[in-house]
Amino acid sequence: xxxxxxxxxxxxxxxxxxxxxxxxxxxxxxxxxxxxxxxxxxxxxxxxxxxxxxxxxxxxxxxxxxxxxxxxxxxxxxxxxxxxxxxxxxxxxxxxxxxxxxxxxxxxxxxxx
Amino acid sequence: xxxxxxxxxxxxxxxxxxxxxxxxxxxxxxxxxxxxxxxxxxxxxxxxxxxxxxxxxxxxxxxxxxxxxxxxxxxxxxxxxxxxxxxxxxxxxxxxxxxxxxxxxxxxxxxxxxx
Numbered sequence: 001x002x003x004x005x006x007x008x009x010x011x012x013x014x015x016x017x018x019x020x021x022x023x024x025x026x027x028x029x030x031x032x033x034x035x036x037x038x039x040x041x042x043x044x045x046x047x048x049x050x051x052x053x054x055x056x057x058x059x060x061x062x063x064x065x066x067x068x069x070x071x072x073x074x075x076x077x078x079x080x081x082x083x084x085x086x087x088x089x090x091x092x093x094x095x096x097x098x099x100x101x102x103x104x105x106x107x108x109x110x111x112x113x
Numbered sequence: 114x115x116x117x118x119x120x121x122x123x124x125x126x127x128x129x130x131x132x133x134x135x136x137x138x139x140x141x142x143x144x145x146x147x148x149x150x151x152x153x154x155x156x157x158x159x160x161x162x163x164x165x166x167x168x169x170x171x172x173x174x175x176x177x178x179x180x181x182x183x184x185x186x187x188x189x190x191x192x193x194x195x196x197x198x199x200x201x202x203x204x205x206x207x208x209x210x211x212x213x214x215x216x217x218x219x220x221x222x223x224x225x226x227x228x
Contacts, residue, residue: 003155033216042117042204042219043156088155090217098169101146101206101217103155 006089006104013079014112021107022073023089031092032065032072033101038085046087047074079111115139117220119205125226126195134190134223138207145188146217147180148204156204162188195227 006023013019023032031050035043047058049065049072056063062075072089089104118137126132138145143164148156149172158172164185173180177196182188192199202224206217 003157006155031215035219040221040224042119042221045216045218048216092215092217098161098163099144100158100161100169102158103148106155 002095002102004089004091004102004104006107008107009105010108010110012110012112015079015081017079019076019079019083019109020073021087022071023091023104024071025091025102026070027091027093027095027102028069029091029093029102030069032063033090033092034061034063034072034074035088035090036085037088037106043088076109079109081111081113083111084109117205117207117218119203119220119223121223122221123224123226125228128196128227129194130227131191131193132195132225134192134203134225136188136190136205136207136220138186138188138205139209139218140186142207142209142218143185144208144210144215144217145182146206146208147188147190148206149174150202150204150222152201159190159203192225195225197227200225200227 034046037043047063054065060077086106090101120135145162147159150156160180161169162182177193179191202222204222206219208215208217
């Protein structure tokens with residue numbers, strides 16, 4: 001199935017550092033979503049973006065909807081141990097006749113205290 | 114609760130057995146999605162419902178997979194004659210609208226193991 005390109009694949013950082021990850025697509029999307037998933041749980045929505053160029057924050061998280069509508073990035077500032085998990089981007093677009101969410105391959109984040 | 118609920122959380126099936134996975138979406142949500150997540154991968158689209166209508170089943174991997182949402186609320190994903198490659202986490206998501214600006218909320222998933 002189709003998946004978006006997400007980078008980096010994994011990150012090991014020190015507590016207090018900032019983190020940046022991005023997602024790119026060959027298709028145009030009208031919505032970008034960022035999720036966090038922890039072991040044994042479903043993805044939890046972090047941030048939703050609806051307009052090209054939009055920059056949205058949620059606490060220490062900041063995400064942007066790329067101008068071309070084919071990319072998005074997520075920043076986490078001043079990381080803490082509980083930020084550990086897998087972060088997924090998801091783009092929503094009209095493909096095969098319906099709207100669906102296409103997910104990225106994930107960024108695995110580990111924070112060292 | 115107010116979130117998406119899936120049951121069972123875990124299911125072990127013998128190869129060849131049929132299984133049924135249930136999803137209770139958030140009340141009032143029009144759209145319902147099923148995704149399959151293999152170990153270490155992102156969720157992959159299986160099928161989409163708008164109310165009771167199954168508008169897209171392009172992601173179902175074979176005709177052994179069948180989904181329904183007869184009354185536009187609860188949905189069931191059925192897998193017939195399970196195979197080992199069906200082992201994965203099956204995620205259900207719902208969203209309020211069928212188009213436009215909308216967010217999708219996921220359940221905790223059902224982890225299916227075929228032995």
